[in-house]
Amino acid sequence: MTPKTMKRLAGTAGVAVGLASVIAGARVLLGFSQPAYTVIPLLVLYNVVMGAVALLAGAGLWGNRAWAPKLAGVIALCHLAVLGLLLLAKFMGESIAAESVGAMTFRSAAWSAIALLARRAEQRPT
Numbered sequence: 621m622t623p624k625t626m627k628r629l630a631g632t633a634g635v636a637v638g639l640a641s642v643i644a645g646a647r648v649l650l651g652f653s654q655p656a657y658t659v660i661p662l663l664v665l666y667n668v669v670m671g672a673v674a675l676l677a678g679a680g681l682w683g684n685r686a687w688a689p690k691l692a693g694v695i696a697l698c699h700l701a702v703l704g705l706l707l708l709a710k711f712m713g714e715s716i717a718a719e720s721v722g723a724m725t726f727r728s729a730a731w732s733a734i735a736l737l738a739r740r741a742e743q744r745p746t
Contacts (some may be wrong), residue, residue, distance in 0.1 A: 621742075623658065623741040623744045624684060624741075626740065627688070627689075627737075630681045630734045630735075631678045631681030631688070632678070632740070633733075633737075634674055634675075634678030634681055634692065635674070635675055635682070637671075637678075637730045637731070637734075638671045638672070638673070638738050639671070641667045641674060642672060643721065644667070645665070645667040645671060646657075646668055648664050657717035658715045658717050659707070659717075662678035663706075663720060663744050665725075667682050667723075670698060670699070673691070675728055677691040677692050677695055677741055681734075686700070689735065689738035689742055692735040693733045695738070696728065696734070699727045699731050700732070701729040702724055703721070703728045706721055723730055737746070
């Protein structure tokens with residue numbers, strides 16, 4: 621697989637994950653969706669904002685922009701940090717929905733894979 625193809629694959633995945641985050645979060649923020657579990661408004665806002673950043677990163681990866689792999693790595697690290705905070709809060713007895721932990725685990729894994737793929741594409745000879 622060529623580096624360009626690898627970055628386009630990473631970009632496509634990034635746009636898909638970002639778009640899903642924006643849509644799901646916006647539906648909750650705008651009152652179109654009422655999940656049957658405890659919602660943390662700040663987490664929903666984070667997911668919408670990071671979803672928009674993810675769209676930018678995905679488009680940048682698709683367009684082979686030099687800054688995009690670094691942004692993908694930052695997104696992965698942010699999601700991992702938030703996942704850590706969620707798990708810590710849950711461990712300390714806070715009411716954290718399993719759905720929130722699951723969704724953040726998915727985002728963390730997806731963006732870690734996207735960032736890794738983008739980084740490997742940069743290291744491959746063209």
